[in-house]
Each structure stands twice: as C-alpha cells, then as structure tokens.
Amino acid sequence: MDTTRPMDTTRQRALLHDEKHFAHALARAGAGAVIFAFPLLMTMEMWELGFYMDRFRLALFMLITMPVLFGLSYFSGFEETFCWQDDLVDALTAFGVGFLVSAVLLYVFGIIAADQPMTEIVGKIALQSVPASIGAMLARKQLGEGDDPDEEQRKRSSYPGELFLMAAGALFVGFNVAPTEEMVLISYKMTPWHAILLAVLSVALLHVFVYRVGFAGQESRGKATFLHVFMRFTVAGYGIALLVSLYLLWTFERTGGLSMMELVTAMVVLGFPAALGAATARLIV
C-alpha cells in the first residue's frame, strides 16, 4: 500500500478517495472478516443464540457495535482516514463486509436456508456480523501495513483513547469465548478461592503484558511510579474487562437465574480472556 511512504498530504488524500485504493482496502477487509470470524461462524452456540436470544439485546448489541467500529476506524481501521466522515464510511463499510461474509459462510455451512423464517436468518447473520465486522476493521493493522506511526501514536496516547482501545480489545477477545457453555461451566467448577486466584492472575498478566514483556506496541512507563501506572492503567483496564464481560454474559443470556456468587465467578472467568484482550489491544487493534 502506498500511503505509508513519505509523501505530501494532498497526494495521500487523493489516494484515500481513489477507487482502486478503496477496492483494495475492501478486499483486505473481507479477508479480515473471514479470518477473525470463522471460529465463531463454526461455533454451535452462536447459531443457536442467533435465533433464540432476546431480540432487544441483539439489537442493542448491534447498536453498540457501530460506535466501536467508528472508534476502531479512528485508531486504525482498514484504510487511513482523515476526517470523521471517512470514519463513518469505513465503519458502515466494515459492517456491510462483515454482514455479507457471515451470510455467505453461514449459507455455505448449511446453517441458514431459504425456508427458515426471516427472524432466524437475520438473527444468525446479525450476531455473526459483530465479530466479522470488527475483523474487517482490524484487517489493516493485521494484514496490511501500519498507519503513519506518529499520527497513530498521537491519537492513541490520550487517556480516553487508551481506555477505548482496552475496551475494544476486551470485547473482541472476550466475544470469542463468551457464547460458549464453558464460561458458565468453568465457573460452576471453581470455588471462591479459585475465582480470587484467577482475578489476581488476570490483573498480573494485564500489567505484565502491557509494561513488561516487550510485545510490539508495549507502553513505556516513563518516569511514572509503579503505583501510578498500576492504578491508572492496569486497575482501570481490569475494571473495563470485567464490565465488558458482564455485558457479554448478559447479552448472551448467561446471567439469568444465577446467584450473585455464581454471577461474579462467571464474570471473573470471562474477565480472564477479556483482560488478555485489553492488555494486547495495542497489538491487535
């Protein structure tokens, strides 16, 4: 892709609105949707949730997806953007790509068929289109070349930006396991001591992954004290991961009928992959 080469801004903007460039970005978005969404497209619980889950919760989930896509487009996205209209165009395009990719694959797998009722078909595709469209949006970072690093760094360095990326990472990684029965099953097998241990482990890994291990995109602590960074990023990040987990469990109707203890344990269980997602958000987003 040409946009990463040094060139004057006018030429970059001309490229953004060029048909060939956009078609190329579109193809990459489709590839991203397939690669990121196929595990969930091949998960039985996702098909079942698609037709039986509460319609309002599914509609709300989709309404929340749109601002997430918009934010991801701002921070990376499948093509470089320069104003919020571009981000809106990209968010809608990513949704369309995710939806169509999900529809085609579900049809090929024989999960949807023309004789099924409309609500069943729409529900199955709509649920899958959430991870597929996020995958389409992430295609640029994962499959293409990166943004202009200076510009990206500037956007990302704001505190709300950091928190948004952590939430998006938690949502994306958490989503990959949240629909499965195992989330609740694991929480049934755990004692409160196991749950506390898992929570401590999640926080420790979140902190270490962000500041210690040396992954690409790792944050440098700079002059800030350990306690400052720990409270400001790690604890905030784990809080976000837990909230995202609770929301996903509620969306997938895994919260109904659970006692408070079981609910908290399930939240901590899903909070583990969500915390890993928050920690590695800089890598995948």
Add this chain to the structure above:
Amino acid sequence: MVEVNRRDSYEEPREEESASVSWVARIASGIGLVLFLGSVGILGYEGLFRSGGDPVIALSVESVTHDGQRWLARVRAENTGGETGAQVRIAGQLMTGQTVVETAEAEFTYIPAGSTQEGGLFFDRDPKAHELRLRVLGYAKP
C-alpha cells in the same frame, strides 16, 4: 448525516475532499447502512411484537412410508408461539379404540419461534391402519 457544520479537531480536511469520497466507498457504505438499519429494524420489530409468551407447538403427519422393516411417520412441528422451545419431546401413539398399541418418541433440539422442524417416528405397525395420536410432551427454555 452528510451535513456537517463542525468538524472534529484532529484533522482539518477541505470541503471539496470530503465531498469526493469515491463512488465505490459510497456504494459500499450505503450497502452497509442498509444492512445495519435493516437488521436492527427487523430485530427491534421482533422484540416489540414477538418476544414473550410460550412456545405453541402444533404437530402434523407429513407422510407415512414403509422401509421394508418398519413404518416411518414423518412429523412436522411448527412453533407459532413467541418463544423458542429447546429439547422438545414429542410422542406418537397408535390407538385401537381407547387402547394404546404402540408408542414412539422423538426429540427436537430446538424449535425456534415462528419456525418449522421435521422429524420422524418409527412404528412396527402400520400407522395408517390405526389412529395416530401426536402429543408434545414438554420442552426446556433454551
């Protein structure tokens, strides 16, 4: 959505450029918008008018065939209620007068609200020679 008075502060594009988003991008995002609004609209409509209530499952015999050994009654289950039934168990009884001469059972993993599923019941006797009584035994909430 297209009318813009105030722009975000992170970049200051000139008017003519944002107006020149390529036609491919316009079509692609237009399709995305239609799919998004369409699916949210359908789900919202379903949520308003269809959710709640219980599964209402009606059974009917589609056909009766003989495979050389046993008789197969193909059964169609239609859920006209507002809720999905999971693990729906059905039974078919062959009656002679008020006496049950043979019973067969089947289970549907799911019968989604507003949808139809098909299955079959095997009998040793010819269902056409008897009265075939179909019953829904029960279901679980998914």
